[in-house]
Amino acid sequence: MSRPASRLNRYFCVAIAIGVAALGSAILESSLSAQAKSAAEEESSEVFTPAHPTVYDAIREFFGIRSKPVQPIAYTHKVHLANGMQCVQCHVGVDQGPDARIPSVNFCMTCHQVIATDKPEIKKLASYKGRGEDVPWQRVYGFQPSAHVKFNHAPHIRAGVDCSVCHGDMRQQTVAERKVDHTMGFCIDCHQQKNASIDCVTCHF
C-alpha cells in the first residue's frame, strides 16, 4: 500500500471509528439513562449486591473517573483560614479517629447567625437550617470501595503530616478541590520517605 493511500485510509478509519463511537455512545447513553432511571425508581434494593447499579458506574470506576464535586454552597476555605480558624475546629475528630467530621449546618450557624448574614451564600445556609435540612456537601476525596483501602486520619496527624500534604494548600482554595491525586504511588512515596510501613495489610485489609 502506498503511503498517501495509507494516510487516507487512516483518516477514513478514524472517521469511521468516531462515527461508530458516536452511534455507540448514543445507544449506550439512552440505555444507561434508562437504567439509571429504573435504578432511581427502585430506590433501595431489598437485596445487597456488590455490583454497580449501572454499566455507567462500572465504567467510571474502571477508568477511575470521578465527577468534579459541585458543592451546594460556595463555601470558601480561604476566608475562614485567613480569619485565623484552624482546620480541626470544623473537622473535629481528625486527630482521634479514621474520619474528620464535616460540620453540620448547626455548627456553621453558631457563627453565621450573626456573621455575614447578608451574603447570598450565608442566606442559602440559613435557609437550609430553616427547612430543617443539613447541607448536602459532596464528597471531594475518598477511595473507591473496590480499592479496599482503609485510611485512618489520626496516625497521620500524630506523625506530623501537614493537612496540606494530602489536601493541598487550603488557604488558597475557596471550595475544596481535588488538588492532590491520592494514587497508591503517592501514598507509598511518602510512606517510604518517612519509613512508615509499606506492607500491603497496612492499608488493604
Added chain:
Amino acid sequence: MERRDFLKISAVAGATAALEGCGNPDHQLIRFVPEEDLIPGLATWKPSICTLCPAGCGLLVRVMQGEAEVIRNGQRGLLKMGLAKKLEGNPAHPINQGKLCPRGQAGLQVTYHPDRIKGPLARVGPRGSGQFREMTWDDAIRQVASQLSELQASNQESALALITSPLRGQKKAIFAAFAAHFKKSLSVETALLDDTTIRAANAASFGHALPPTLSLAQSNYVISFGADFLGTWNSPVAQAIGFGRMRQGRPGQRAKFVQFEQRISQTGASADEWIFVRPGAEGTLALSLAHVIMAEKLRPAATGPAGQLIEGWAQGLPDHAPEKIAEQTGVKAETIARIAREAAALDPAMAIVGDAAIAQTNGLFNALAVNALSALLGSVGKPGGILFSPAPAAKPSGLTLEILASQINSGGAAPTVLLLYGANPLFSAPAAWGLRAALDKIPFIASFNSFLDETTTLADLILPDHSPLESWLDDEPPAGSARAIRSVAAPAMHALHNTRSTPDVLLDVAHQVGGNLAKTLPGKTYDEMIQASFAALYKEKGIKTAKDVDEFWTKTQEQGGWWSAESEAAVGSATAMSNAAAKQTAPRFDGDASEYPFHFLPFASQLFYDGSLAHLPWMQEAPDPLSTVMWGTWIEVNPRAAQKLSIRQGDLVEVASPHGKLEASVLINPGIAPDVLAMPVGQGHQNFTRYAAGRGANPISILSPLTVEGTNSLAWAATRVKLSVLGRGKLVLFGASLTESSPELQHR
C-alpha cells in the same frame, strides 16, 4: 491503521461520550439536620439490657455515627446519627458476665426491622383487615385517654383489661397503677414459657416464689428433668457459663450430668446420660430416686417442708421402689437405683425441673417432687445447688388468658378497653381457648407493640413502642445470679421512627385522665421514675461506693446497673407457703390414646424462643443447632415409628389433635420416644412481618385447653395427636435442600 487501534479508539471515544452524557448518580434524598454531633468513625459502647427473654442479660451496644434513611415530618431523608452496630454481653453484669446468646445478638434487628410500625396508626378497615391510617401522637394519646376517662366516669367494673408480657421494674409499676385505678380491672401477664408453675412450687417447697438460680459451677452431679437449661429455660446464658465452669473449670473434676426427657434437647445433647422418661412421669421418677436414697440411708432424711409436702415421704415413699415404678416411668429399675446412689455420693448434687416436665397437668406435682429430691440431696441454698436470688417475688394475679376468654365468651360483660403490650396472645394461646372470639367482643383495643403481629392486627389503635435500644430500660432479673441486681440503661441511640416509649405514653395518658391515676403516677417521665427508684435503692442499701445519690445514679448508668458485691442468696429453706400435701397425680392427656396414638411435644425453639423472635431474619436463616433446619418448621419422628408408618425424612404430614390440625415436614430423630412427636414453637405466624408470616406451622394452635392443676398455666405438653402422610414436603437443612430427588433421602 491496525484493527486493534480502531477498537481502542472506538471504545475510548464511545465510553467518554457516554460518560459525559450522564449526570451525577448520587441519589437525591435530602439530609436532615443531625440531632447529635458525633465524631465519625469512633465507636462508643453503651450499656443496655436484653429484653428478648426473661433472663435479663446485660448488653453493651457498639454505637457509631452512621446515616439512616428516616422519615421526618412526612418527608424521607437521610439523618446522620449514632446507630447501634453490634450487641455484646456486658462483662460487668453478674447474669451473663460478658456473654450473649444468638437470640440476644440478633436483638439488633428489632431496631432496624423494615416492617417495624413507624408511627401511631388508627384502624380504618374492618377489624383484622390490617388497614390502618397514620395519625399524630397527640391524637392517639387523646383517644386512649378519652376512652379511659369514660371508664372512670362510668365507674363500671371489669371494664379495663390489660394483657402484657410478664413485666418487671418501673414498667410493672405503671401498668399496676392502671390496673389498681380501674375497678376490678382484668390484668393478665402472659407468656407461653411462663414461670408460674416453678414459682408456685418453689414457694411451697422452699418459701421463695422465684425461679431457681443454679449454682452449676460448684456442682458435682446434676439431674435435670426436662429443663433445657443450656438453651432456652430460665437464665440460659448464666447457666451455660456455670455449666462450662462445672465441666472445664476444675481440672480433674468434671461432674456428671443426667438429663431425663422425652426428646433430646440441646441441653440433653450435652448430658453424660440421656434417659427417656414417659411424659408426665418426672415427679414419680424423682420420688423413686428419693426412695432409694432414703431406703439406703445415703442422706439424712430431714428435708424440711419440701419433703413434708409429699405424701408418704415420712414413710420413705414405699410405693416408689424402682421396681414398682419402672414401667410407669419407662426407666429401668437398676438405672434409677444407680443414679440415686451416684447423686448421693457426689456432693453437692442438684435436681432441676422445667419445660415439658412442668407443662403437664400434673406439672406442679412434678416440680414439688423434684424439689423434694433437691432438698434430700441437701444442696438447696448452698454452692453447687439451687439458690434463690434476693429479687422480689411477683405475686401472680391468678387471672389467665383462658379465664379471661371464657368469662367474655360465656356471656359475661366484656371489658370495654383492652391495652396490649409486649404479648401476642393470639399466637401463644391454643385456638381452643376462643380468645379470638373474645377479643372481637372488646370494643376498643389499643396495642403498644412494635410489629403487626396476630393480635396487634386486631387493634383499633396502635401506639408503637421504641425498640429496646431506643428506650430507657430497667430490670430486676429473678434468676441467674445470687447477687442483688438492678439493671438500668439509657437509650443507646435516638429513635429511628416516629415511635414513643410506652411507659412515657402511659404516663401522658394518666396525666390526661387525671384524678387519682395521675396522683399515683406523679412522675412526668419513665426515666424520672427509674431515677427515683435508684435513689430509693441508694438509701435502702446504704451504698458506700458513691459519695452521693447523683454520683450513684451516674455510676449505675455507666455500668449498666447496680449489683451487690457478694451473693445475697437466701440461706437455707424458709418456711413453706403451703401446708397442703402434694398428692401424686397422674398426668392427664387430651385425646383418646387409641385414636390419637402420639404424645405431642412442642418445644421452645433455640432461635425463636416462644415465637416472639420469628420476625428476625438472622434467626430465620440460622440453622437450628440440633436439626440444622433453616427458614421453616419440622416435626420430629422416631425412626421406628416412621418405619412403621412408612414415613421418610422430608415427607409432609398432617398432625391432628382433637382441637385442630397442621401440616409440617418430617425430620427423623433417633433422640425421641417412639410415641412422641415433637415440634418447635415459633413458626406458623399469620401476620408477623415479611420474614415470619405464612412460614411453617404453629404447634400451639392445635393444643388442648388443658392447664397445670394448681397454677392454671397452660399444660402445653398434654395433648395427644395422630399423624397422616400427605406427600412430599420440603425441609431446608443447612447446606442441603431435601426434596424428593435429593440423594440424602434415598437411603432412608
